Amino acid sequence: MSEEPPIERDTSGRFVKPEGQTAAVEEDDAMHPMAKLLFGWVEAKSTPGILLGAVLLLALGLIAADLLVDRHEYIEFANATGFFGFWGFGAFALAVISGWPLGRLLRRSEDYYGEGDDTPKVHPSEDDA
Amino acid sequence: MGILSTLNPGFVLVALGILTIAMPVRRVRQILTIAAPVLGIFMLSLADHEVNLATANALGIDLILYRVDSLNFIFGLAFLIAALLNAIYALHSDDRLQDGMALAYAGAAVSAAFAGDLMTLFVFWEITAVSSVFLILRAGTKAAYYASMRYLAIQILSGVLLLDGIAYVYKATNSLTIEAFTSLNDPGAMFILLAIGIKAAFPFMHNWLQDSYPKATVVGAVVLSAFTTKLAVLTCARLFPGFDILIWIGAVMTIFPVFFAVIENDLRKVLAYSLNNQVGFMICAIGVADLTTKYGQLAMNGAAAHAFAHIIYKALLFMSMGAVLYRTGTAKASELGGLYKSMPFTTVFCLIGAASISAFPLFSGFVAKSMTMSAVAHEGLIVVWLMLLFASAGVLEHSGIKIPYFAFFGHDSGKRVKEAPFNMLLAMGLAALICIAIGLPSFAGLGYGWLYDLMPYPDVANDYQPFTLSHILTQLQLLVLAILAFMLLKRFGLYPPEKPGTVLDFDWTYRKLGFGFAKWAGTVWAKTGPAMSHVAGSLGQAGFKRLENAFSPQGQLSRGGLTGGMAIWAAALLAAVMLLSFLSMN
Numbered sequence: 001m002s003e004e005p006p007i008e009r010d011t012s013g014r015f016v017k018p019e020g021q022t023a024a025v026e027e028d029d030a031m032h033p034m035a036k037l038l039f040g041w042v043e044a045k046s047t048p049g050i051l052l053g054a055v056l057l058l059a060l061g062l063i064a065a066d067l068l069v070d071r072h073e074y075i076e077f078a079n080a081t082g083f084f085g086f087w088g089f090g091a092f093a094l095a096v097i098s099g100w101p102l103g104r105l106l107r108r109s110e111d112y113y114g115e116g117d118d119t120p121k122v123h124p125s126e127d128d129a
Numbered sequence: 130m131g132i133l134s135t136l137n138p139g140f141v142l143v144a145l146g147i148l149t150i151a152m153p154v155r156r157v158r159q160i161l162t163i164a165a166p167v168l169g170i171f172m173l174s175l176a177d178h179e180v181n182l183a184t185a186n187a188l189g190i191d192l193i194l195y196r197v198d199s200l201n202f203i204f205g206l207a208f209l210i211a212a213l214l215n216a217i218y219a220l221h222s223d224d225r226l227q228d229g230m231a232l233a234y235a236g237a238a239v240s241a242a243f244a245g246d247l248m249t250l251f252v253f254w255e256i257t258a259v260s261s262v263f264l265i266l267r268a269g270t271k272a273a274y275y276a277s278m279r280y281l282a283i284q285i286l287s288g289v290l291l292l293d294g295i296a297y298v299y300k301a302t303n304s305l306t307i308e309a310f311t312s313l314n315d316p317g318a319m320f321i322l323l324a325i326g327i328k329a330a331f332p333f334m335h336n337w338l339q340d341s342y343p344k345a346t347v348v349g350a351v352v353l354s355a356f357t358t359k360l361a362v363l364t365c366a367r368l369f370p371g372f373d374i375l376i377w378i379g380a381v382m383t384i385f386p387v388f389f390a391v392i393e394n395d396l397r398k399v400l401a402y403s404l405n406n407q408v409g410f411m412i413c414a415i416g417v418a419d420l421t422t423k424y425g426q427l428a429m430n431g432a433a434a435h436a437f438a439h440i441i442y443k444a445l446l447f448m449s450m451g452a453v454l455y456r457t458g459t460a461k462a463s464e465l466g467g468l469y470k471s472m473p474f475t476t477v478f479c480l481i482g483a484a485s486i487s488a489f490p491l492f493s494g495f496v497a498k499s500m501t502m503s504a505v506a507h508e509g510l511i512v513v514w515l516m517l518l519f520a521s522a523g524v525l526e527h528s529g530i531k532i533p534y535f536a537f538f539g540h541d542s543g544k545r546v547k548e549a550p551f552n553m554l555l556a557m558g559l560a561a562l563i564c565i566a567i568g569l570p571s572f573a574g575l576g577y578g579w580l581y582d583l584m585p586y587p588d589v590a591n592d593y594q595p596f597t598l599s600h601i602l603t604q605l606q607l608l609v610l611a612i613l614a615f616m617l618l619k620r621f622g623l624y625p626p627e628k629p630g631t632v633l634d635f636d637w638t639y640r641k642l643g644f645g646f647a648k649w650a651g652t653v654w655a656k657t658g659p660a661m662s663h664v665a666g667s668l669g670q671a672g673f674k675r676l677e678n679a680f681s682p683q684g685q686l687s688r689g690g691l692t693g694g695m696a697i698w699a700a701a702l703l704a705a706v707m708l709l710s711f712l713s714m715n
Contacts, residue, residue: 030471030545031471032470032471032473032548034474035473038476039473039476042538048616052617055609058609059610062602062610063606065602066606069598069599070599071599071602071603072599074506075506075509078506078603082606084604085607085609085610086610087607088521088606088607088608088611088614089610091519091522092522092526092610092611092614093614095391095522095526096526096614096615096618096624096625099624100625102388102392103625103628106632106633107392107632108632108633109630110629112631113275113631113640113641115272115275116272118270118272118273118276118343118344119458119461120268120269121269121270122347
């Protein structure tokens, strides 16, 4: 017979989590094995924070690198340090932020033109090859 | 090899496309759809350049059925590669009409690309319209039916304008050989530019694209994305290089779809807007392409390289969204998310397409788009250059981030589906391979060097170095800080949520306003028509009665006097006529 590890309780009789034990993670049985391999890291709660930090550092690094690289753009003001980065940031933010008023102005109901659902039917004869 | 080197490969595709429609055996059909573009590529490899390889005469007009030059070669090759990828992508389906029409459509585009005269171009221009409409119709929805009818009407209008332009050109020059125009003063040039404008989806003529492509079948949207607009780009490049007006049309085309794509929920429609934006880069490059200068030639190389790369990565993106639609039954961002868990290979291929269109270094967009940007900057077109730079960040937003993020990552929709069928994965894998292969640094005839060698001006292309430290740094700055903007906007809840709905665009003017006016006019006529007919009838009857009372044998004028009033009046009129004649003779 194998020895069962002792169940630890505190003074009031409640179960205590043994040291090193983590909460059980709900397994996604339908997850593709390759998805776990390629994108398993996406699942971690810390991933968004780490990604943001990494991108921020990379952005700062690229702007710092601009100080070291001697660029000769045809358009004079594009030689300013970090010009492309700031333009990219501003353009992206402008495009996205404009989505708020534009959405209110231009979005209507799904069947606005009265032509029914526009999602194509997958053809009945379509099968896996 | 004789006939293979002198027969337009597009003709073979059209003929085999028609044969495919009639072929009931699925396996034979599959072999035909794959063998046709392979044979086409082989035939193209045998063709001599700058020679009229096949000619004909119809109604006294000299036709050049097959002529390969350095510009149409790269487009034709891209069309044939796209036709092959499309055929592989469609292998899971058993749809005779779709298979055949897709092949005939590709063949028509190839035939038009290699046409050496405007009349041959016109014929295949129209065949592309007629064959492609079935790819929308086969979706089988009411919305697809209406969209396909609008699509057909607009495409035929483009053909009519082209024919009108051709008539003017023939009248003025007595020749239909495809040659670049020198000005827009000739009405023929104007009509042809309008025809191209419709097909290339210039601003305010663009809505047929966003209306029809997202409503097409899974395979249909992939096929459609490759040919029509790029055929228009090629025709524009052949006929209107260096026309300043195209610079601004192209620049506007790159900008406005960005804003629509941000608020669009249907991811295939987002790709349709993205297509508009990409074609804008090519049109702008053609506008800059004064072919007498080195930078004009660089711009033309930019348009050609961009078209080649774009045909492949746009097909890849449409394929990935098609696979999502095929498996989940929807392509709407609000209903998707978390699909990387069940479709990891599709996710990877989509990410490669996204990186390519966003022009990340080592992907195809980077080596293609940069030539256009350099040419525009060199010409000192500061505002246009800034617009294109804005659009580059916009591309990253809608195709680089929005498509993969909302379909495969983001909020988990809980959908757990099968991975895409093997044939779809194979087609996506091959497209992804091309995206990477032509984006790599040049080595041993491979990498971007392979693409640059096929450019209309290979010497100018090979002088251009995309992989300079300065270019890599500035492009990475643009992209990485734009990604940072995305992350911050998401984190602070400033990114607009994906909501279901219809986003109004310029097509509102004819789908709602124009249709509403026509409907109102019909209602008004239905109500007032009978009353107006009654009034007109009464007036007519009363007038006739009065005339009858006056002039009939029993009328007022026939009564009284020696010979009757009618005779006197007739004599008076005759006298007046004779007097007038006498006076005018003198």
